[in-house]
Amino acid sequence: MIVEHTVREQTLLISLLAAHSAAILLWVAGTASRRKALVTASVWTFAAAFALNGVLIVDRWLEAGRAPFKTLYETLLFYPWCVGVATLILLALHRLRVLIPFSSAACIAGLAYAMAKPDVEIVNLPPALQSAWFVPHVVTYFIAYGALFLSFVLAVLAIARPAWRSEETGKGFEEHAHGAVMFGFTALTLGVVMGAVWGKEAWGDYWTWDPKENWALVSWLAYLVYLHVRMVRGWTGRRAMAVCASSFAAVVFTYLGMSLLPTASESLHVYQQP
Amino acid sequence: MRDIHFQEPARSMNIRLKIDPATAVRIRSSVLGVFVVTSALVAAGQAWSAARGTALASPGAIVAAGLLALGAAAVFRRPLYAWLVSLPFSVGLLGAILFATALGTVIVQGAPPEAFTAKYGTFLAGAFRAVGLEDVFHSFAFRGLMALLALSLALVVVDRRGWRRSEWCFSLNHAGIIVILAGGLVGSFSGMKGFIDIHQGQVARSFVLRDRFDRPTSQSIPLGFGLRLDKFEIERLPPEFRLYVYRKDGSGFKPASSRGMAEATAWTEAGEAGRSYRLIAAYPDFEMTTEVRDAPEGTGAPCLQLKAVDRDGNIHSFTLVAGEAGRDAAFFPESRTVLRFAWEESAIRISAETAPERHIVMFRRAGTKGAFEEAAMTPGEGRASLGGSDVAVLAWYPDFAYDSATKTGSSRSPEPRNPAVRVSIQPAGGPAVEDYLFANNPGYGDADGTTIGDLQLRYRYEPGRKPADRDVVVVGATEEVLDFRHGVLKERGALPAKRTDKIARGVNATVVRMSACAEEVHVPVTRSRKWRNPVAEIEMRASGKVEKKFLKAGMPLDLGDGRNSLVFQPKPDDVKSYRSQVSVIFEGEPVSKETISVNHPLSFGGYRFYQSSFRREDPSYSGILVVKDPGLPLAYAGFVMICLGAIGRFYLQPWLQKRRQRQVA
Numbered sequence: 001m002i003v004e005h006t007v008r009e010q011t012l013l014i015s016l017l018a019a020h021s022a023a024i025l026l027w028v029a030g031t032a033s034r035r036k037a038l039v040t041a042s043v044w045t046f047a048a049a050f051a052l053n054g055v056l057i058v059d060r061w062l063e064a065g066r067a068p069f070k071t072l073y074e075t076l077l078f079y080p081w082c083v084g085v086a087t088l089i090l091l092a093l094h095r096l097r098v099l100i101p102f103s104s105a106a107c108i109a110g111l112a113y114a115m116a117k118p119d120v121e122i123v124n125l126p127p128a129l130q131s132a133w134f135v136p137h138v139v140t141y142f143i144a145y146g147a148l149f150l151s152f153v154l155a156v157l158a159i160a161r162p163a164w165r166s167e168e169t170g171k172g173f174e175e176h177a178h179g180a181v182m183f184g185f186t187a188l189t190l191g192v193v194m195g196a197v198w199g200k201e202a203w204g205d206y207w208t209w210d211p212k213e214n215w216a217l218v219s220w221l222a223y224l225v226y227l228h229v230r231m232v233r234g235w236t237g238r239r240a241m242a243v244c245a246s247s248f249a250a251v252v253f254t255y256l257g258m259s260l261l262p263t264a265s266e267s268l269h270v271y272q273q274p
Numbered sequence: 275m276r277d278i279h280f281q282e283p284a285r286s287m288n289i290r291l292k293i294d295p296a297t298a299v300r301i302r303s304s305v306l307g308v309f310v311v312t313s314a315l316v317a318a319g320q321a322w323s324a325a326r327g328t329a330l331a332s333p334g335a336i337v338a339a340g341l342l343a344l345g346a347a348a349v350f351r352r353p354l355y356a357w358l359v360s361l362p363f364s365v366g367l368l369g370a371i372l373f374a375t376a377l378g379t380v381i382v383q384g385a386p387p388e389a390f391t392a393k394y395g396t397f398l399a400g401a402f403r404a405v406g407l408e409d410v411f412h413s414f415a416f417r418g419l420m421a422l423l424a425l426s427l428a429l430v431v432v433d434r435r436g437w438r439r440s441e442w443c444f445s446l447n448h449a450g451i452i453v454i455l456a457g458g459l460v461g462s463f464s465g466m467k468g469f470i471d472i473h474q475g476q477v478a479r480s481f482v483l484r485d486r487f488d489r490p491t492s493q494s495i496p497l498g499f500g501l502r503l504d505k506f507e508i509e510r511l512p513p514e515f516r517l518y519v520y521r522k523d524g525s526g527f528k529p530a531s532s533r534g535m536a537e538a539t540a541w542t543e544a545g546e547a548g549r550s551y552r553l554i555a556a557y558p559d560f561e562m563t564t565e566v567r568d569a570p571e572g573t574g575a576p577c578l579q580l581k582a583v584d585r586d587g588n589i590h591s592f593t594l595v596a597g598e599a600g601r602d603a604a605f606f607p608e609s610r611t612v613l614r615f616a617w618e619e620s621a622i623r624i625s626a627e628t629a630p631e632r633h634i635v636m637f638r639r640a641g642t643k644g645a646f647e648e649a650a651m652t653p654g655e656g657r658a659s660l661g662g663s664d665v666a667v668l669a670w671y672p673d674f675a676y677d678s679a680t681k682t683g684s685s686r687s688p689e690p691r692n693p694a695v696r697v698s699i700q701p702a703g704g705p706a707v708e709d710y711l712f713a714n715n716p717g718y719g720d721a722d723g724t725t726i727g728d729l730q731l732r733y734r735y736e737p738g739r740k741p742a743d744r745d746v747v748v749v750g751a752t753e754e755v756l757d758f759r760h761g762v763l764k765e766r767g768a769l770p771a772k773r774t775d776k777i778a779r780g781v782n783a784t785v786v787r788m789s790a791c792a793e794e795v796h797v798p799v800t801r802s803r804k805w806r807n808p809v810a811e812i813e814m815r816a817s818g819k820v821e822k823k824f825l826k827a828g829m830p831l832d833l834g835d836g837r838n839s840l841v842f843q844p845k846p847d848d849v850k851s852y853r854s855q856v857s858v859i860f861e862g863e864p865v866s867k868e869t870i871s872v873n874h875p876l877s878f879g880g881y882r883f884y885q886s887s888f889r890r891e892d893p894s895y896s897g898i899l900v901v902k903d904p905g906l907p908l909a910y911a912g913f914v915m916i917c918l919g920a921i922g923r924f925y926l927q928p929w930l931q932k933r934r935q936r937q938v939a
Contacts, residue, residue: 004537120518121532124511124847127872149849182924189920193913202873202883204901206468206909207458211410221372228364232301262382262393 005122007061014057016080016111019049020104027100042100043091049107050084069138071123075255076114078138080107080241086180090150094176095168102153133198137191140239144187145251148223151180154249157239162237172196172238177244178230185223192216211263215254222247301362308366311422312374312415316405319414358426359433367426371419378410384487397752412486424455432939443922449913457909468495469886474894477502477859481900497900499879500859504867506896508888509851513805515843517553517812518546520830522837530838532845541815544840545833550815554822557800558610560809562824566593566786569793576617577792578749582783584608591786593794596750597621609780610743617750617790624745624760632693633670635662635711636723640730647721648734651696663729665699671695674712683710694736701727746778750788798824810842852885854896870898880904 023045031037056077060068068074087103090096125134154177157164165172171260195216196206226247230240258264282431305454325331347354357363381402382393391399392407399408427448430436436445468481469490477500483493517538521530533542538553566579576596583589585608594615615623618752633653636646637660649658653670671685674694683696691712700706707726711733723732741761748755748769755778757765770777774784798811808827812818817833825831830839853871857864860880870876878885882900887897 003390004540006537033619054494121516121534121845123851124845125302126847127849128850130851131873186920190917196913197910200906201875202884204875204882204886204899206906209378209383214375218372218376221368221375223753225368225372226367229301229363232361232365258388261379263379 004008005059008059009056010115011060012052013077013111013115016052016056017115018110019045019052020107021079023049023104024101024108026106027097030264039100043097046084046100046104049059049104050081052090053077053081053084054108060122064076066125067135067138068122068144069134070125070129071119072113073117073119075138075142076110076117078142078202079145079255080110082142083107083110084146085143086146086150086183090176090180090245094166094171094179096154096166098157099150099153106149106166128202131198131202133201135192137194137198140187140194141191144184144191147180147184147187148251151177152245153186154180154255155245155248158241159245161240173178174246177241181223181226181244185220185227188216188220189225194222211261212254212258215250215258219247219250219254221251280657282307287373291587301365304360304362305366305369308363308370312370312419314420315415316413318418319406320404322414327558335662355429359429362510363426364430364575367419367423371416371423373409373771374416374419381407381410384409397482398789420455420458422919424452426451427565441917443927444920446915447923448919448921452912453908453915454912457905457907457912459906460908461903462642462905465493465901467902468900470501470898471882472501472503472898473892473894474503474506474895478898479677485489497879497881500884501898502857502864503854505855505897506888506894506925507853508893509853511848511850513808513841515556515805515808515827515844516842517551517811518812518839519833520839526841545835545838547816547834549833552815553809554813555798556842557798557807557809557811558802559801559806560824560826561799561801561807562796563591563594564794565797566789566792567795568789569791571786571791574789574791574793576615576790577794578615578748578750578788579786580604580613580777580783581786582606584782594748595794602723606781606783608782611781612742612745613781614745614747615750615781616747617659619749619754619756622749622756623746624741624747624758624763625761625762626741627737628741629794633667633689634734635660635665635667635697636732637665637729638723640725640728646732661729662702663727664702664706665729666698668698668708669695683745689739690735693733695733697731697733699726699729699731718844723736731800745780746782746784748777748788750790753788778914805844807845808842812840812842852896854885854898856883 023042026038026042026045030036030040030042057068060077062073069078083103083106087099090099154173158173158177161173163172195213199208199213200206223244226240226243229235229243237241276422297911302527303427322331325335329335359723375429379704381389385393385408390402393399402408406415410416431448431452434441434444436449463672466487469485470478478497479500480494480496483491484497485491496612515535517535518529519531519535520527531542531544535553535556538551541550541552543550547594567576568574575598578594578596579591580594581589581591582604592604593601594613596615602616603612605612614622615922632650635649635651637649638644639661647661649660649665651658651665651667653667655667657664657666659665667875671683671692671694672690672693673682673685675685675686676683683694686692695711698706698708699712704727709724709726711724712729712833713733713735720870723730726730741758743760745758746755747758753769755767755769756763757767757778757804767778769785769788773786797808801807810825810827812823812825814831815821815825823831825840825842827842827844828843832839850873853869855867855869856876858868860924864876868876868878868886870883872885882901882903884899884901885896886899889897
């Protein structure tokens with residue numbers, strides 16, 4: 001009996017939603033009751049969900065015979081994994097357990113969106129996407145998106161709790177938000193450059209003022225504005241964090257808002273809605 | 275001191291100009307300043323396009339305006355410099371570029387003027403045009419912002435003395451952008467983009483230039499060499515047939531589900547009428563064959579199933595049914611033999627007698643419903659008086675065709691496929707009328723017959739009887755084979771015991787099965803493994819009843835709700851690669867053979883050639899994009915610089931710093 005891939009994928013998706021929900025509940029319960037064990041359990045649940053998400057991606061990769069980053073649905077399975085990577089890195093480096101409920105909520109949002117808009121089938125990769133740049137370009141970008149999501153969460157936390165300092169490291173949310181931006185911005189730069197080089201190989205131009213490219217530039221410029229603003233006297237703290245948090249809007253729009261643009265119909269990057 | 279500082283005091287800014295606190299800049303005023311500068315650039319751009327072609331745009335005037343601007347800059351050089359190298363300026367400028375870029379995606383770019391006005395209305399379209407928003411990225415103002423960015427970056431690098439070792443990341447980042455912009459500038463001045471439309475076997479020696487919106491111009495640029503398209507090929511993935519449910523969505527149908535053949539073997543509910551389907555089998559090269567099976571007593575007929583091989587090696591399978599006119603014999607043209615099947619010898623009607631063909635003219639009085647009278651006539655011979663009219667058959671056409679040019683009838687072949695006669699009818703006391711009568715189509719229009727004068731006429735063709743050269747009869751009951759030549763029995767033998775032996779000498783057929791009481795069953799088979807005529811055999815379940823159906827590829831099967839249909843079809847987008855095999859021709863000689871495919875352009879003679887398009891209806895066509903960009907190495911150098919710069923600035927430098935601190939400690 002063949003276990004159908006679609007059934008397997010649905011099962012994995014539902015398990016993932018359950019795991020992330022459990023991570024949130026454990027964190028809330030642990031924080032409210034001040035029980036460290038529950039928060040630790042929440043972290044491990046999150047890590048398990050991340051591993052399961054990895055299984056989901058590998059399964060689809062094997063089923064498709066290509067990297068599963070072609071359609072909106074496929075990236076919606078990948079985005080939570082990237083949020084997971086960024087979260088686990090920050091957990092390992094700075095013990096920022098406070099990120100768990102936010103990251104899990106973002107994962108749930110992405111996975112629920114994926115479940116609401118599933119692909120009808122695994123589509124073939126068109127010739128333009130059959131390139132060595134496909135995987136590094138997309139992976140770099142989504143890692144950037146994951147890190148920048150965390151910078152957004154941390155910036156909001158920095159605005160809400162400017163005085164908070166980590167017991168272990170003595171750092172506040174602002175420093176962590178800045179760290180996430182540095183990581184995300186570096187990945188964004190590498191991603192946009194890889195995209196440009198790939199564009200040159202595939203379509204003859206490294207920059208064509210295509211809407212997705214333009215919004216990638218807008219996101220990049222938004223974080224560049226943040227990086228410069230932060231160095232101006234009087235603009236650290238809440239003001240810089242507000243710029244940091246609002247820059248994430250450009251990322252979200254770049255990822256999901258392209259089909260709203262009147263110029264998108266000619267774009268090569270816009271995810272076609274099935 | 276300026277009102278700026280850095281987070282890390284160790285890397286404080288090196289200020290070479292003493293700046294008065296009064297000229298210090300703040301973010302808010304800087305953003306305002308950038309806005310003013312941008313507006314000035316927009317105004318300058320519009321003034322330039324208005325003045326173009328008039329005396330105002332003379333070289334002298336441009337030089338004068340330039341000198342004026344330089345003079346103003348020289349007078350205010352200190353505050354201007356301080357502003358251009360300040361962080362608030364960078365924030366303002368980046369913000370302006372960000373905003374302009376976003377606007378360029380919200381407003382349709384490079385549309386033809388009429389379409390642009392139609393989309394936004396006269397007022398908005400006019401307003402957008404006034405500030406260059408109909409083509410943001412090529413506008414004077416946007417380019418001005420880019421120039422300002424390059425200038426500011428250059429000043430910042432100089433101001434911070436970026437050549438010092440400690441500043442390598444800062445310089446890589448900031449100079450990297452300048453280098454990319456320089457690459458873009460070089461590309462826009464000396465680069466070009468064009469297109470070659472080419473067919474297999476043709477040689478392109480030039481390309482059609484394209485404008486910045488990728489639209490073809492009337493200008494043709496010689497390449498300096500030839501590019502011959504030797505072959506264009508589209509490589510496809512092996513077809514993957516699936517069962518799709520299409521749902522009506524507005525005006526069209528969209529796929530609602532797709533199941534591979536393995537998955538589709540399980541029952542699946544589809545549509546809104548509670549129907550389920552499952553795949554039983556898929557036939558790549560479908561053919562419905564008939565098989566003979568024993569039937570219960572009294573229901574079937576004697577059947578002989580045969581397999582014959584023709585001269586070309588094709589295998590034909592057919593079934594003869596005894597006693598059923600038209601199905602009891604088959605003709606073997608190669609041996610001019612009729613193979614017949616009868617269950618008993620007494621049923622055989624073969625004789626050496628011959629009978630000529632007959633032409634029967636049928637007639638009755640027009641307007642009556644009585645029976646037709648008949649008269650046998652010979653074409654071209656004699657006349658007869660039929661029902662009071664004088665009738666003659668003038669000519670016979672075995673396979674009638676009407677030539678509308680000459681307005682005459684003729685016969686396409688000697689085979690009696692469409693027998694017709696030309697008749698002449700002369701009613702008593704009237705003039706003679708000529709017309710055609712058709713055996714297959716009596717009285718075209720009037721099914722009862724053709725009315726001429728007071729007669730209604732029909733024509734019947736009776737083919738003559740002539741014994742076949744050879745009749746081979748299989749007698750089922752006695753398992754005998756009778757061999758007739760020209761209607762005379764010449765030989766009598768037994769049906770071969772070994773079924774693989776030929777039925778008779780010269781007849782390349784073997785018996786597959788013979789039965790006294792059998793019925794024919796239709797059996798689906800696939801002729802080959804190639805997807806020539808794909809058909810899915812499915813079962814459809816509706817309110818407990820299961821029905822078997824054959825679903826031909828691409829033919830929708832309604833799922834009973836008028837909204838959903840089941841379709842068996844291959845997965846779309848099956849193109850794996852588009853490839854143009856080309857030869858570069860230099861001074862009349864092919865110098866190299868290359869392959870251009872998507873993601874693998876060909877570089878030659880300073881150009882890059884990209885596989886860009888194809889035409890479904892024209893398989894020998896290939897569309898090749900030609901790009902020349904001398905600024906590319908600069909742009910790539912800039913890319914490398916900003917990548918290294920970003921990694922260095924955010925990771926390498928802090929790490930090195932930490933290490934140094936640790937060493938000091």
